[in-house]
Structure formats: structure tokens, C-alpha cells
Amino acid sequence: MKRARLNPEQVVQAACDMADAEGLEATTLSALARALGIQPPSLYRHIDSYGALIAAIAARGLEDLRERLSSAAAGRSGPTAVHAVADAYRAYAHEHPGRYAATTAFGTIRGHDAYGTAGQAILDVLSATLREWDLDDPARIDAIRGLRAALHGFVSLERSHGFAMDQSVDGSFTALVNALIAGLDAGGGPA
Amino acid sequence: MKRARLNPEQVVQAACDMADAEGLEATTLSALARALGIQPPSLYRHIDSYGALIAAIAARGLEDLRERLSSAAAGRSGPTAVHAVADAYRAYAHEHPGRYAATTAFGTIRGHDAYGTAGQAILDVLSATLREWDLDDPARIDAIRGLRAALHGFVSLERSHGFAMDQSVDGSFTALVNALIAGLDAGGGPA
DNA sequence: CGGGGAAAGCTAATGACATTAGCTTTTTGC
DNA sequence: GCAAAAAGCTAATGTCATTAGCTTTCCCCG
Numbered sequence: 435m436k437r438a439r440l441n442p443e444q445v446v447q448a449a450c451d452m453a454d455a456e457g458l459e460a461t462t463l464s465a466l467a468r469a470l471g472i473q474p475p476s477l478y479r480h481i482d483s484y485g486a487l488i489a490a491i492a493a494r495g496l497e498d499l500r501e502r503l504s505s506a507a508a509g510r511s512g513p514t515a516v517h518a519v520a521d522a523y524r525a526y527a528h529e530h531p532g533r534y535a536a537t538t539a540f541g542t543i544r545g546h547d548a549y550g551t552a553g554q555a556i557l558d559v560l561s562a563t564l565r566e567w568d569l570d571d572p573a574r575i576d577a578i579r580g581l582r583a584a585l586h587g588f589v590s591l592e593r594s595h596g597f598a599m600d601q602s603v604d605g606s607f608t609a610l611v612n613a614l615i616a617g618l619d620a621g622g623g624p625a
Numbered sequence: 626m627k628r629a630r631l632n633p634e635q636v637v638q639a640a641c642d643m644a645d646a647e648g649l650e651a652t653t654l655s656a657l658a659r660a661l662g663i664q665p666p667s668l669y670r671h672i673d674s675y676g677a678l679i680a681a682i683a684a685r686g687l688e689d690l691r692e693r694l695s696s697a698a699a700g701r702s703g704p705t706a707v708h709a710v711a712d713a714y715r716a717y718a719h720e721h722p723g724r725y726a727a728t729t730a731f732g733t734i735r736g737h738d739a740y741g742t743a744g745q746a747i748l749d750v751l752s753a754t755l756r757e758w759d760l761d762d763p764a765r766i767d768a769i770r771g772l773r774a775a776l777h778g779f780v781s782l783e784r785s786h787g788f789a790m791d792q793s794v795d796g797s798f799t800a801l802v803n804a805l806i807a808g809l810d811a812g813g814g815p816a
Numbered sequence: 817c818g819g820g821g822a823a824a825g826c827t828a829a830t831g832a833c834a835t836t837a838g839c840t841t842t843t844t845g846c
Numbered sequence: 847g848c849a850a851a852a853a854g855c856t857a858a859t860g861t862c863a864t865t866a867g868c869t870t871t872c873c874c875c876g
Binding site: 439440472473475476479480 | 823824825826827828
């Protein structure tokens with residue numbers, strides 16, 4: 435019988451993979467221990483708590499996501515950049531549903547701040563994506579919040595079968611991003 | 626010692642109140658039984674399961690929400706109607722965070738369809754709100770999906786302290802709704 | 817080469833949870 | 847007033863996360 439000899443890195447990696455494959459809710463300490471060939475209490479040699487594990491998955495998700503968004507934004511500007519970033523955001527959420535879900539599992543994460551800076555980095559990328567509109571600060575923050583809310587809301591509803599009609603979801607997403615871009619062009623602040 | 630003599634209606638009502646006051650995660654069968662002065666297994670005389678209870682909370686939340694949106698939309702049209710409905714949506718989520726959270730707790734709800742029709746009713750209200758734009762059917766569904774995604778995403782991030790900067794969140798919400806309206810006016814479908 | 821300490825595993829136990837089975841009490845309808 | 851249904855109860859099970867305390871394994875240093 436082979437001893438595992440694990441380290442925190444491997445544990446988090448396995449948890450990320452399990453979350454993507456089986457769902458975040460199925461990623462329990464028991465299931466993770468089973469998958470790793472050890473007993474549940476042994477996991478505490480590598481992680482502080484269940485909440486800390488979910489926070490670690492979330493942190494990794496945010497880092498990966500930031501990288502994808504950066505790549506999508508590189509060498510693009512204006513509407514093209516916004517579409518590229520939006521598509522990259524949605525693609526990441528689909529490819530790594532567990533990591534993405536952890537990112538938004540605020541309930542279990544509260545207090546574990548491992549992912550605070552990673553979240554800020556995402557906002558920086560979004561901000562850079564909007565550079566061409568040259569927004570001054572109240573409007574800039576409004577735009578970032580709106581973009582993030584729209585992306586998160588769409589992906590969240592989509593991931594949970596929130597869109598019943600069998601019309602193309604891709605098209606609806608493109609239309610939403612176009613609407614936000616139209617809003618940026620219109621530029622009118624709060625009436 | 627007073628016997629409770631409960632019925633399903635009262636149990637769901639108490640669960641809704643507890644969810645709003647203590648949070649949906651704190652609304653366990655044990656805590657609910659404690660609050661009602663009975664033992665946990667006795668709850669099964671009134672509900673089928675924990676999942677069914679959450680689904681019942683969600684159904685009530687959707688019904689209440691539909692009513693609020695209907696009221697907000699009545700006698701209004703165009704951008705005014707959209708703003709009124711959006712504000713009503715956000716206000717409901719703030720006033721009844723537990724019910725609203727249940728509405729989007731797709732994981733525990735899956736399979737309990739008590740809330741299916743209520744969800745459809747919400748979409749009907751949103752559709753009516755957009756009447757003035759006279760959208761034909763692919764664009765109409767895109768607009769509804771986009772509006773719902775934006776509202777849900779914003780409220781969801783807001784509820785979980787997703788907006789760090791201390792700039793006014795009200796203003797950001799108004800700006801987002803304005804952007805969506807600008808998108809409706811621009812009307813361009815997917816490029 | 818050998819020993820000692822740290823790292824990483826283990827078993828056993830606890831307390832919260834949902835859930836089932838089966839019993840008792842209360843209410844209600846005739 | 848009585849019988850049956852409705853609504854409560856206790857006891858037990860299985861799944862969680864988590865803690866305490868023990869043992870094994872590895873690695874470094876003398």
C-alpha cells in the first residue's frame with residue numbers, strides 16, 4: 435500500500451479537479467480524502483478547514499480567470515476587447531464550473547482572505563478593458579460594476595439551467611454585451 | 626406546555642421568516658424545529674424533505690417578487706417602467722434576502738418543481754415591461770435574458786459584499802439599467 | 817551509519833445535520 | 847363518546863467537519 439505523502443499544493447489541486455468534475459457541493463473533505471487515498475482527518479495536515487479549502491479553490495479560480503481575461507484583452511481595444519474579455523469570462527466559467535462556483539461561494543469563504551488580492555486583479559483587467567472610453571472615476575467604477583454584474587449574472591443563470599427557452603444562449607450573451615457597449619457609448623450617467 | 630398543532634403553511638411561513646432574518650444557510654430543519662417548539666422529525670408531517678422546504682421558500686419568493694414587479698410595472702412604460710421594475714427587483718432582494726437566496730439556490734432545489742410556474746410568471750412581467758420596444762421574438766428573448774442576468778448578477782454581488790469601493794451602489798445600479806436601456810434603443814442584434 | 821525530531825499518516829470520539837421507523841398523544845368527525 | 851387520522855414523540859442511522867492523541871515514516875545532522 436502506497437503512502438500518499440501529500441502537500442497542500444496537491445490537495446488543493448485535487449480539490450480543484452474534483453470540484454470541476456463532480457461539482458463544488460460534492461467536493462467534501464470525505465470525498466477528497468477518499469480520492470487521495472487517505473483518511474479525512476489527515477487532510478488537516480495540509481489545510482486549515484473546509485472553508486479554507488473552498489477559499490483556496492476560489493483563489494486559484496480567480497487567478498486562472500485573471501490570466502484568461504488578460505490574454506483576451508491583450509492587443510485589443512474598444513468593443514472588440516470587451517467582447518473578447520466577456521467571451522473569455524464565460525468560457526472559463528464553463529470549462530471550470532467548480533472553480534468558478536467557489537469564486538462566488540461567498541457564504542463559505544467569508545473571512546478567508548486568500549482570494550482578496552486576486553479579486554482586485556480581475557477588476558484591474560476589466561478597468562483596462564474599458565480604457566478606450568476614457569471614463570472619469572465615478573462612471574468608470576459604475577461601468578466595471580455593471581460589466582461584472584452582467585457577466586456573473588448571465589453565467590450564473592446559465593450554469594443553473596436558468597434559461598428555459600431553447601433559443602441560442604450564445605446569441606443572448608452577445609446581445610447583452612452589445613447592450614452594455616451601447617450603454618458605454620451613450621455614456622449618460624445617472625439621470 | 627402548549628402543543629404546536631402546525632400545518633404546512635405555518636411551517637413554510639416560519640421558514641421564510643427565519644431565512645430572511647438569520648440567513649438561508651442558518652435555516653436548517655433543526656433550527657426551524659427549535660423555533661417552532663417541536664422536534665426535528667415532526668417537521669416531516671408537514672414537509673417532504675429539506676430540499677422541498679427550500680423549494681417552497683423559493684416558490685413563495687418568486688410569487689412575492691412577481692407581485693412586486695407587476696405593481697412596479699403597472700401604469701408605466703418605456704425606460705420609466707424598466708427602472709421601476711429594476712428598482713423593485715433589487716428592493717425585494719434586499720428586504721427578503723433569505724427568500725431571494727432560495728430563489729437562486731438551484732443546487733438544493735433541483736427536481737422540486739413547485740416554483741417552475743412562478744418563475745415563468747416573472748419572465749412574463751419582464752416581457753411586458755419591454756413592450757414599448759416592440760421586439761420580435763429572438764431579440765425579445767435576448768432582452769429578457771439580459772435584463773434578468775444583469776439584475777440577478779448585480780443583486781447577487783451586492784448581497785455578498787462583492788462591491789468593495791465605497792462609491793454609491795445605488796448610482797451604479799441606475800447606471801447599469803440605463804446602459805441596458807441604451808442597448809434596447811440601439812437595438813442592434815448580434816453583429 | 818544511526819538516531820532524533822518533524823512531517824504526515826492513523827484511530828477514536830464529538831456534535832450538527834437530515835432522515836427513517838415505529839410508538840403515543842391529540843384532535844376531529846360521526 | 848369513540849374511532850381513526852393527524853401530529854407529535856423517542857430512538858437510531860449515516861454523512862458531515864472537526865479535535866485529540868497516537869504511530870509511522872522520512873530526512874537531516876552528527
